[in-house]
Structure formats: C-alpha cells, structure tokens
Amino acid sequence: MISIENKSNCCGCSACFSVCPKNCITMTADEEGFLYPAIDKSICVNCGMCEKVCPIINKIPEKTFHQEGYVVQHKDEKILKESTSGGAFTAIADYVIKQGGVVFGAAFDDNFNVVHTYVEKTEELAKFRNSKYVQSDMGNSFRLAKDFLQSGRLVCFSGTPCQIEGLKCFLQKGYDNLITVDVVCRAVPSPLIWEKYKSFKSKNDKIISAEFRSKSPFGYEYSQMQLTTDKMKYRSGVESDPYLRAFFSDLSDRPSCYECAFKKRYRESDITIWDCFESYKYDTALNNNKGVTKILIHSEKGNALFHNICNDFEYKKIDADYLVEGMKEMIESVKANKKRDAFFTDAKIMNDEDFFRKYFPDSMKVKIERWFRRILNKIGIYRQIKRVIKAIKNR
Ligand SMILES: Cc1cc2nc3c(=O)[nH]c(=O)nc-3n(C[C@H](O)[C@H](O)[C@H](O)COP(=O)(O)OP(=O)(O)OC[C@H]3O[C@@H](n4cnc5c(N)ncnc54)[C@H](O)[C@@H]3O)c2cc1C
Ligand code: SF4
Ligand code: SF4
Ligand code: SF4
Numbered sequence: 001m002i003s004i005e006n007k008s009n010c011c012g013c014s015a016c017f018s019v020c021p022k023n024c025i026t027m028t029a030d031e032e033g034f035l036y037p038a039i040d041k042s043i044c045v046n047c048g049m050c051e052k053v054c055p056i057i058n059k060i061p062e063k064t065f066h067q068e069g070y071v072v073q074h075k076d077e078k079i080l081k082e083s084t085s086g087g088a089f090t091a092i093a094d095y096v097i098k099q100g101g102v103v104f105g106a107a108f109d110d111n112f113n114v115v116h117t118y119v120e121k122t123e124e125l126a127k128f129r130n131s132k133y134v135q136s137d138m139g140n141s142f143r144l145a146k147d148f149l150q151s152g153r154l155v156c157f158s159g160t161p162c163q164i165e166g167l168k169c170f171l172q173k174g175y176d177n178l179i180t181v182d183v184v185c186r187a188v189p190s191p192l193i194w195e196k197y198k199s200f201k202s203k204n205d206k207i208i209s210a211e212f213r214s215k216s217p218f219g220y221e222y223s224q225m226q227l228t229t230d231k232m233k234y235r236s237g238v239e240s241d242p243y244l245r246a247f248f249s250d251l252s253d254r255p256s257c258y259e260c261a262f263k264k265r266y267r268e269s270d271i272t273i274w275d276c277f278e279s280y281k282y283d284t285a286l287n288n289n290k291g292v293t294k295i296l297i298h299s300e301k302g303n304a305l306f307h308n309i310c311n312d313f314e315y316k317k318i319d320a321d322y323l324v325e326g327m328k329e330m331i332e333s334v335k336a337n338k339k340r341d342a343f344f345t346d347a348k349i350m351n352d353e354d355f356f357r358k359y360f361p362d363s364m365k366v367k368i369e370r371w372f373r374r375i376l377n378k379i380g381i382y383r384q385i386k387r388v389i390k391a392i393k394n395r
Contacts, residue, residue, distance in 0.1 A: 063278055068303055116138045152177065154177045160188060196355060205230055221377070229307065276301075346359075
C-alpha cells in the first residue's frame, strides 16, 4: 500500500484515493494544510492498486514528438477580461460543452475554498476562469470523469500537470473521448495559508468574489489580487499583497513543487496553456495589455480541437521551439524559500493579522515600489521597464 515517507513524493493528485477498491484511503490535510493519503490499514487488502496508479512512483519518461504552438487572444471582451491571460481555456471548454460534453476544472465552493468540479453548461464556465493560486481539492473528480468517459460523453479535464498525469494513471487506459488541458504551473500554495488570508482580509465579512489575477483597472501586465466582500472591495498588486508575495517568494508552496516530477516540455496532456507576457515578440496586434495565452499542442486530438475553435481567437501560429524559449517554469522546479519552515510554524501559532504583518509589512520600500508600478503603468512604460529588469535578471 502507498506510504508517504517523504512529502516531496506526493503531489496530492488523489489517484490512489480514487482507485482504492475498499475505500480505505482518505485525503487528509497535514499541519501545512496540504492533502495527503491516509490509509485505514484495518480494511486494506494489500491489492497494490494505490501504488500502481501513483504518477510519482510510476513516473512517465519524457519522449519527444511534434508540437504545434500558438499565441491567442479571445475575441469576446468579457471572457478575455475575466480570464487570466488570453481566455484560451474558455474557448476549449465551450467547444466541448457544445459537443454535449462535460468540463472539469478548479473553482471556488461557497466558502471560497478551491475545489475541482465539473460543469455541463456554457454559462457555468466563468467559475473556471482566472487562475486560483491555491491547491485544489480533487474530491471525487477522477471517479466522476471516469464514469462520464465510460458512458461515452466527451470529457475535458483541466488542471496542473500533476493532476493530469494522476488522472491518466488512475484511468489506466486511453480514451478517445478525453481531452486534457494543463497549465504551466510554477507551484501551488497551501489551502491553510489561503484560509488565513481570507479571514485576515475579509475580517469575516461575507466574501462575494476573489480574483488572484484581476485585470481591473490596470490591465494584464499589472494584474492584481481582488477580493470583494459585502462591505468592501480590496485590490493590491504583486509587490504589496501578502498572499501574492508569499506565493511568488516560494514560501507557501507544496513540498512536491520543489522537486516537481512533472516539469517538462513534452507532456502527457493534449494541450498546455500559459501566460504570454511577450506578445510584442510574436504579434504586435496582440500587444494591447488585454492578455494573451500561449498554447502548446501535444496530440492530434489537441490539433483537431484547435482547428475547431481558432475562429474564437485573434491568433498567430508560432514555431514551438520559439514559443517555449526561456520558459523556466515549464521545466525547472522553484526553490523553497529559506524561511519556509518558520513561515508555516508561525502560521499555526500566530493570529492572521500578526502573521501577515510579520512576513509582509507594508514598508516604505513596498509603498515606493507600488507607487512606481502604478505610475509606470499609467504612463504606459510599465511593460518595457519589466522587460528590461527581466533581461538583466536572466543574464
Ligand atoms: C497554480 C497555478 C500556477 C501557475 N503558474 C504559472 C506560471 O508560473 N507561468 C505561467 O506562464 N502560467 C502559469 N499559470 C497559468 C496561467 O495562470 C493561466 O492559467 C494560463 O495563462 C491560461 O489562462 P487562460 O486565460 O487561457 O485561462 P483561464 O480562463 O484563466 O483558465 C484557468 C484554467 O486554469 C485552471 N485552474 C485554475 N486554478 C487552478 C488550480 N488551482 N489548480 C488547477 N487548475 C487550475 C482552470 O481549471 C482552468 O482550466 C499558473 C496557473 C495556476 C493555476
Ligand atoms: S493496497 Fe489496495 S486496498 Fe490497500 S489502500 Fe491500496 S488500493 Fe486500497
Ligand atoms: S502522488 Fe497522488 S497517487 Fe501518489 S500518493 Fe500522492 S495523492 Fe496518492
Ligand atoms: S509544480 Fe509540479 S507538483 Fe507542484 S502543482 Fe505544479 S505540477 Fe504539481
């Protein structure tokens, strides 16, 4: 049976939980808030299925094949505004629904926890738009997806690369009616830190909406955290917002993300999507600060789907090598912040306010940076300055 000696060796995909014939595995939160399998040994029959479907134990070797690349921007302004980058995912999902299919993705539940769920109507797709920077709870989604597949429905399953490889291992065979879409993900943060942040910012008022990458009011290049409650609207950029600062300084990530077994260019999914902040390199017409998605297609199924949806986009075909050039998050794991252990220890013992103020004070440096970013964005040179800083850092 599965046993987690080293937490880096479990990405929390839930394949083991989903396959267990005796239902003796529960996905249980550890002290950092991440889910791991816990086994009731009294009912385990030692069938070995949980180990057989684990995507980390059964790591799929990377093999090269032909890939197609695109940069895309959805033509629908509302979809584009609500999406993280260019709205590629909604176009893919909408096509699947129009074929009578069902779409799985990460959404908020009523308490703004991030969970995997499915939708069958176009109007419901909005709940999947915008990246949620929290590890999603997979719940029963693998089993439900299998039921839909076996009943012959077209299924689109989206998620992080480890969730997609976990699903494929769980299914144990290919399905012609399955389309998988993964994001490039640098890492996923802890649900516990998200819980603390929600209570810190909302002051326990009722949360109405949350966006980790709101394009309003500054556009795609300087997207912000936006949290709306029944009493207030909060917005803050990546330099100021404590939750985004924790994520982008690699304090709050799952341990498996520091030794990610799924970072690679040639993937098991049909389609990989990620941010395009360099649209000027590919197509100046798309360089409008509204958001562009990069799409890398790994399969014939993915190609056929793209040809059915391409009219939803302004788009350009890009050589795949050029598209992935310099894309570190696709192939390299992030490194844990040296303060990570202390951060999680304090998360358990400190109240929300003191905790976030200790690690992310709104210091003079932060205030000046925020002021600069907003001024540069207002006068239209934010992107250029960001580009120069990135080039210097990458030297
Ligand atoms: C945790 C995370 C980290 C990311 N890191 C990077 C990065 O380092 N570099 C980069 O270029 N892009 C990254 N992305 C991808 C990027 O944020 C966008 O998802 C991508 O540009 C596609 O945008 P879109 O407008 O086409 O789709 P959107 O409409 O924004 O669609 C969002 C898609 O992401 C899925 N999703 C959202 N939240 C989660 C979640 N918590 N877990 C699993 N799936 C989720 C939804 O199911 C949907 O399929 C990350 C995404 C996530 C979720
Ligand atoms: S060995 Fe079989 S019965 Fe035991 S936990 Fe794993 S899948 Fe379940
Ligand atoms: S990686 Fe997935 S299958 Fe493997 S132990 Fe963790 S949750 Fe189970
Ligand atoms: S970085 Fe790797 S382990 Fe972490 S969520 Fe992404 S794919 Fe999974």
